[in-house]
Amino acid sequence: MPDTPPSLDSVQLRAYFALMEVAGLLRHAVEQQLREVGDLSYVQFQLLARLGLDSSTGSERMTDLADGVVYSRSGLTYQAGLLEKADLVTRTPSPDDERAVTVTITDAGRALLAKVLPGHTEVISRQLFQPLSRTDAKALADLLSPVRDHMRAAPPRSAAPRRRRR
Amino acid sequence: MPDTPPSLDSVQLRAYFALMEVAGLLRHAVEQQLREVGDLSYVQFQLLARLGLDSSTGSERMTDLADGVVYSRSGLTYQAGLLEKADLVTRTPSPDDERAVTVTITDAGRALLAKVLPGHTEVISRQLFQPLSRTDAKALADLLSPVRDHMRAAPPRSAAPRRRRR
DNA sequence: CACGAGTGCTTCAAATTCGAAGCACATCCG
DNA sequence: CGGATGTGCTTCGAATTTGAAGCACTCGTG
Numbered sequence: 453m454p455d456t457p458p459s460l461d462s463v464q465l466r467a468y469f470a471l472m473e474v475a476g477l478l479r480h481a482v483e484q485q486l487r488e489v490g491d492l493s494y495v496q497f498q499l500l501a502r503l504g505l506d507s508s509t510g511s512e513r514m515t516d517l518a519d520g521v522v523y524s525r526s527g528l529t530y531q532a533g534l535l536e537k538a539d540l541v542t543r544t545p546s547p548d549d550e551r552a553v554t555v556t557i558t559d560a561g562r563a564l565l566a567k568v569l570p571g572h573t574e575v576i577s578r579q580l581f582q583p584l585s586r587t588d589a590k591a592l593a594d595l596l597s598p599v600r601d602h603m604r605a606a607p608p609r610s611a612a613p614r615r616r617r618r
Numbered sequence: 619m620p621d622t623p624p625s626l627d628s629v630q631l632r633a634y635f636a637l638m639e640v641a642g643l644l645r646h647a648v649e650q651q652l653r654e655v656g657d658l659s660y661v662q663f664q665l666l667a668r669l670g671l672d673s674s675t676g677s678e679r680m681t682d683l684a685d686g687v688v689y690s691r692s693g694l695t696y697q698a699g700l701l702e703k704a705d706l707v708t709r710t711p712s713p714d715d716e717r718a719v720t721v722t723i724t725d726a727g728r729a730l731l732a733k734v735l736p737g738h739t740e741v742i743s744r745q746l747f748q749p750l751s752r753t754d755a756k757a758l759a760d761l762l763s764p765v766r767d768h769m770r771a772a773p774p775r776s777a778a779p780r781r782r783r784r
Numbered sequence: 785c786a787c788g789a790g791t792g793c794t795t796c797a798a799a800t801t802c803g804a805a806g807c808a809c810a811t812c813c814g
Numbered sequence: 815c816g817g818a819t820g821t822g823c824t825t826c827g828a829a830t831t832t833g834a835a836g837c838a839c840t841c842g843t844g
Binding site for chain 3: 821827828829839
């Protein structure tokens with residue numbers, strides 16, 4: 453017998469909806485700023501940021517990039533193609549694994565990232581952190597970090613047969 | 619002279635990244651469940667939920683729906699068309715304003731919503747609230763609700779000339 | 785070594801998404 | 815009333831995104 457379906461109480465619902473709406477609105481706001489200043493989509497910015505800021509070497513394998521950005525592989529191939537065409541990254545076969553492709557940010561990529569970053573943080577500051585105190589920000593980070601780790605660890609569901617899209 | 623660009627401290631960065639990643643992962647998880655059980659995309663579910671749960675009448679104007687779901691108008695037209703074709707909603711000209719279109723959820727729409735909802739809440743419970751206590755959930759809701767209100771009120775930026783996409 | 789399963793990426797076709805332009809109705813002022 | 819402006823939605827073309835299929839390489843086992 454299956455467990456009783458755990459329904460959400462009103463507080464949880466509030467938190468869930470607020471979370472999704474804030475993330476959506478924030479993404480929209482950021483997207484607009486990125487487009488204006490650097491002609492970048494949010495995904496492209498995420499990729500550059502991950503390469504230029506998170507990675508100490510400036511390189512990552514395609515798969516790791518895709519996972520980090522919560523993105524499909526084929527979509528990443530497409531975007532990596534665009535970024536490469538714009539000379540913001542290079543793609544080279546990995547030395548240790550012939551199948552893998554290493555994506556590396558170029559100087560131009562770093563330059564664009566630097567150009568875009570101030571406005572980006574400005575939007576985040578104003579839109580997200582304006583209503584939050586320093587303490588609030590810490591509380592938020594402390595609440596969400598475990599959730600992120602939990603979700604990373606627990607894949608949503610075992611693969612199931614796909615139906616045709618509606 | 620412009621203000622000094624407010625850069626983000628590490629705590630804020632943590633909070634920002636965690637927020638976006640959690641929202642992204644959660645959306646993916648939910649999307650998969652919705653596809654399996656009801657052959658609905660997340661957007662379609664949001665639309666049905668808004669009509670069937672939030673609205674007391676089961677109806678909304680297109681524009682209000684688009685705003686509520688953070689969505690472009692043309693995208694909403696497309697999705698509303700799909701939902702209508704599947705007999706989950708109806709579209710009728712509004713009585714008081716000939717320009718406006720009222721979207722109304724059908725019985726079939728409500729039925730599908732009911733069918734999908736348990737699994738949906740189950741995913742949210744497990745993925746989002748598993749690592750959070752009751753108190754945490756409340757804290758999260760209380761932190762994010764003001765942010766959402768603030769972002770709703772403050773449009774990202776006045777319209778600026780659009781450039782060609784990269 | 786040879787085979788079969790697995791992994792990493794790309795290609796492909798189809799679906800979704802967006803912004804700009806267009807259309808119809810509404811509202812505002814003179 | 816009449817024209818100008820604004821609003822609500824749809825249409826259109828182009829860009830993006832996705833899952834499935836395909837290809838190449840790797841790994842484990844015999």
